[in-house]
Amino acid sequence: MGVKLGILGLGTVGTGTVQLLQDHAFRHPLLQEIEIYRVGVRSLDKPRTVTLPESVLTTDLEAIVTDPKIDIVVEVMGGLEPARSLILKAIQNGKHVVTANKAAISRFGHEIFTAANQAGVYVMLEAAVGGGIPVIQPLKQALSVNRIQSVTGIVNGTTNYILTRMQTEGSNFSDVLADAQRLGYAEADPTADVDGLDAADKIAILASLAFDGRIKLEDVYCEGIRQVSKTDIAYAEKLGFVIKLLAIAKRTTLSSPSLPPISVRVHPTLVPKAHPLASIHGVNNAIFIEGEPIGQVMLYGPGAGAGATASAVSSDILNLVAALKTSTTAPNPLLTCRHQDYCQIVPMAELVTRFYARFLTKDQPGVIGKLGTCFGSHGVSLESIVQTGFQGELAEIVVVTHDVQEGDFRQALTEIHTLTAVDSIPSLLRVL
Amino acid sequence: MGVKLGILGLGTVGTGTVQLLQDHAFRHPLLQEIEIYRVGVRSLDKPRTVTLPESVLTTDLEAIVTDPKIDIVVEVMGGLEPARSLILKAIQNGKHVVTANKAAISRFGHEIFTAANQAGVYVMLEAAVGGGIPVIQPLKQALSVNRIQSVTGIVNGTTNYILTRMQTEGSNFSDVLADAQRLGYAEADPTADVDGLDAADKIAILASLAFDGRIKLEDVYCEGIRQVSKTDIAYAEKLGFVIKLLAIAKRTTLSSPSLPPISVRVHPTLVPKAHPLASIHGVNNAIFIEGEPIGQVMLYGPGAGAGATASAVSSDILNLVAALKTSTTAPNPLLTCRHQDYCQIVPMAELVTRFYARFLTKDQPGVIGKLGTCFGSHGVSLESIVQTGFQGELAEIVVVTHDVQEGDFRQALTEIHTLTAVDSIPSLLRVL
Numbered sequence: 001m002g003v004k005l006g007i008l009g010l011g012t013v014g015t016g017t018v019q020l021l022q023d024h025a026f027r028h029p030l031l032q033e034i035e036i037y038r039v040g041v042r043s044l045d046k047p048r049t050v051t052l053p054e055s056v057l058t059t060d061l062e063a064i065v066t067d068p069k070i071d072i073v074v075e076v077m078g079g080l081e082p083a084r085s086l087i088l089k090a091i092q093n094g095k096h097v098v099t100a101n102k103a104a105i106s107r108f109g110h111e112i113f114t115a116a117n118q119a120g121v122y123v124m125l126e127a128a129v130g131g132g133i134p135v136i137q138p139l140k141q142a143l144s145v146n147r148i149q150s151v152t153g154i155v156n157g158t159t160n161y162i163l164t165r166m167q168t169e170g171s172n173f174s175d176v177l178a179d180a181q182r183l184g185y186a187e188a189d190p191t192a193d194v195d196g197l198d199a200a201d202k203i204a205i206l207a208s209l210a211f212d213g214r215i216k217l218e219d220v221y222c223e224g225i226r227q228v229s230k231t232d233i234a235y236a237e238k239l240g241f242v243i244k245l246l247a248i249a250k251r252t253t254l255s256s257p258s259l260p261p262i263s264v265r266v267h268p269t270l271v272p273k274a275h276p277l278a279s280i281h282g283v284n285n286a287i288f289i290e291g292e293p294i295g296q297v298m299l300y301g302p303g304a305g306a307g308a309t310a311s312a313v314s315s316d317i318l319n320l321v322a323a324l325k326t327s328t329t330a331p332n333p334l335l336t337c338r339h340q341d342y343c344q345i346v347p348m349a350e351l352v353t354r355f356y357a358r359f360l361t362k363d364q365p366g367v368i369g370k371l372g373t374c375f376g377s378h379g380v381s382l383e384s385i386v387q388t389g390f391q392g393e394l395a396e397i398v399v400v401t402h403d404v405q406e407g408d409f410r411q412a413l414t415e416i417h418t419l420t421a422v423d424s425i426p427s428l429l430r431v432l
Numbered sequence: 433m434g435v436k437l438g439i440l441g442l443g444t445v446g447t448g449t450v451q452l453l454q455d456h457a458f459r460h461p462l463l464q465e466i467e468i469y470r471v472g473v474r475s476l477d478k479p480r481t482v483t484l485p486e487s488v489l490t491t492d493l494e495a496i497v498t499d500p501k502i503d504i505v506v507e508v509m510g511g512l513e514p515a516r517s518l519i520l521k522a523i524q525n526g527k528h529v530v531t532a533n534k535a536a537i538s539r540f541g542h543e544i545f546t547a548a549n550q551a552g553v554y555v556m557l558e559a560a561v562g563g564g565i566p567v568i569q570p571l572k573q574a575l576s577v578n579r580i581q582s583v584t585g586i587v588n589g590t591t592n593y594i595l596t597r598m599q600t601e602g603s604n605f606s607d608v609l610a611d612a613q614r615l616g617y618a619e620a621d622p623t624a625d626v627d628g629l630d631a632a633d634k635i636a637i638l639a640s641l642a643f644d645g646r647i648k649l650e651d652v653y654c655e656g657i658r659q660v661s662k663t664d665i666a667y668a669e670k671l672g673f674v675i676k677l678l679a680i681a682k683r684t685t686l687s688s689p690s691l692p693p694i695s696v697r698v699h700p701t702l703v704p705k706a707h708p709l710a711s712i713h714g715v716n717n718a719i720f721i722e723g724e725p726i727g728q729v730m731l732y733g734p735g736a737g738a739g740a741t742a743s744a745v746s747s748d749i750l751n752l753v754a755a756l757k758t759s760t761t762a763p764n765p766l767l768t769c770r771h772q773d774y775c776q777i778v779p780m781a782e783l784v785t786r787f788y789a790r791f792l793t794k795d796q797p798g799v800i801g802k803l804g805t806c807f808g809s810h811g812v813s814l815e816s817i818v819q820t821g822f823q824g825e826l827a828e829i830v831v832v833t834h835d836v837q838e839g840d841f842r843q844a845l846t847e848i849h850t851l852t853a854v855d856s857i858p859s860l861l862r863v864l
Contacts, residue, residue, distance in 0.1 A: 028576040134574035142566035142747035144460040293739025307725025315574035
């Protein structure tokens, strides 16, 4: 009668999901048809905040993914292995899968979705990106009637928290990071967050859905926030920007008859204050989507946390329960993975974007002219070039460009580095 | 083979939808299976911006909704009649329906969904609220695993445009309205927008989905923006607020074992500047949803326009095409209307909210004390009471309360009206 779940993992997300599913009042009535049949854990003796019958808990995860009674496997253990192997085995055993595992999907998505399409089962991943924010399902369904032009996200709460505090307090990256670690907003090893790796996993997934092709994670350009200084945040502020770690996937052109290449990248970015993404503060996430003919939409909410993630996991379970009730014959084309080919990715040198750069130069007349000439000879058009002040005996000059090809801009910088008047280029950031 | 559409109406939204459906590249591949089979128009001779075979256009709308070949009827003609009758007849003839008609759904939803459930067909209405923003589908699916506590929307672009301009320019309502009419942002008869009636239609629909019960439109409290003055906008600004026309549906308590009553209302509201809804400017719409355990999410985008609305209409068509491909037996419980009962609505006098009020008083010592005493004796707790300046010989006093029962507050005001020191109460607004 009921739909039987096998849940792999009872950490924060698993516990949140069990709590939600055990407490039906004022939720979608279909949730009442769900039975938590098995929950796989590492240790049976660990104290839990949820109560489950003893017969439900097991340390034999393999037995869950092969149990013929189980309809849906919910993978909320995280990590690459054994998560990947268990997901694949569940698929081979004809089970639908719900996963919150962005790392596994962004790396092994090709293998996992190919297996799922062959087995005729669904792999659902709403919780993998943006915590509770409904973004995977809108991209697969409601927004998919549009030609998506770009997906731009603040998809990592830790870095957004750090940048928000750096901005409001005028503090240094390292000080805020240390405090964030103390408060539990950043991990002891913050690499995955502050170096942009987590955001890269997520934009690979979003790009794949938005542009209907698979993405190789190594094609995602990735730059973290360690080099963002309070000085740059202050200058950005004066120029009308805030600095955000953005994950961006963008179609380069729609004129090509074949699948046009896309750029997929994570980097700190100056965002105009009037842009909706500029007002996303703290640990919140937001995904800004541009499409034709819809225009611009933004989906905003908590990017992490037990409750938000449990909401996303449960919404996937709900979708599967509805699908199981409707039919067991033809797969629902809105729930299956509909592409098998890889997207064509633009090399960063061919990216067209605006830049912000800060220069320290000798205090000589004519330096601004030399910089301007050098940019001009490489086809780099400038929006503004301003001497903002002094650092000791060196003059500080801030440049904002119009849209330029990144390769041209880099060549100009290489030449500028050779100018005797130029001491150093402490900052280089892209502008939305 | 293909799924056959009968489209009722070829105005702005109908034309946008036809354009989207005729141009498949880089959209969801399922759209290629759709055939625009009939389009009902008022006049065959009118010049059109879309090209359709002559045999597709017809002035016989009745023949469309009864044509046995047609699978889906798309009602984008607007208005109450004949839209209602045609929708009902389409349902009786076993057709799924997509409609953008918030006025018809908010008034005749009970009749329409009862008929649809009986006939075993779906009535889809993504375009009825929030233009292109995916909000109906997330409320029916992804967010429905949560206990929704509140839905708070800026759902009328015209009034948000007017309030945004009043705020940025310091202008009067009537001046901005006249200019908005000249620019095409407001209708010649602006009643439905500026008096909040359009927003009331929309919040009735959202409340119904969020709280799983039907809503009688006459139960929706409705107050427009005509009385919002530039003076209040300026004071609100000083106090840290912006004034927005909000459409609010809120569950009063979750402690009740039966369906708890909800409040459903439209009124100008002071929104704290840090609230995500405060930064929704111009004609944009946003819907802010609070639920357990998800927390707060906001869906933002263009609230109107041919492209945005066509996106929403087409996403509903896409969902139906997917459903038709999957199964024709059991209805998908995520697409059907799942409630038949009416929600219990809280009388406004029992609403608990914060208030902003502006008083003009004689310039006498002790007036603030008298106001404070009067509020206190009615159980109205104040957050601030400030003499902000003078209007001629009268002193101007602005009061912001904590959460109070509206009935208590009104009684205090009635008593304050009788104080000889009080000249008038020019403004009274609720605070989010």
